[in-house]
Amino acid sequence: MSDSKTTSKTLTLDELSVLMNFHYAKEAWNKEDTAQVSIEYDNEYKDFLITTSEKEVREGRISKLQAEITAWADGQIKSLYYANKNVNAFVLTFADDVLSIELGFESEDVAS
Numbered sequence: 001m002s003d004s005k006t007t008s009k010t011l012t013l014d015e016l017s018v019l020m021n022f023h024y025a026k027e028a029w030n031k032e033d034t035a036q037v038s039i040e041y042d043n044e045y046k047d048f049l050i051t052t053s054e055k056e057v058r059e060g061r062i063s064k065l066q067a068e069i070t071a072w073a074d075g076q077i078k079s080l081y082y083a084n085k086n087v088n089a090f091v092l093t094f095a096d097d098v099l100s101i102e103l104g105f106e107s108e109d110v111a112s
Helices: 013-026 064-082
Strands: 036-042 047-052 087-095 098-105
Touching: 013 064, 013 087, 013 098, 036 064, 047 064, 064 087
Parallel strands: none
Antiparallel strands: 036 047, 036 087, 087 098
8 A cells, every 4th residue: 555645735716727728738849848847927027037948948048939938928927917817926837747836916905
């Protein structure tokens, strides 16, 4: 009998949606080049830092895969914005067949 632990994870519907969308998008990308992926959104500059397991990326250049992942991530941010959710934190990582996400939104509280 194996000695395994079951861990409960709690996700919001937005987090689940982004993770599912990433999983489906990842199927179209090169499996070896996306064995490890990190996507970090910089809310101040409205840009992304994308790292992958690609081996043939020239320093100071962006690869076609990184451009595709950036476009995908930007689409996720826009979809959430259209749903009246302003993203201020977006970090998605995929490594060793495990996905993780940090997704935060600007407060909707307005001071009177």
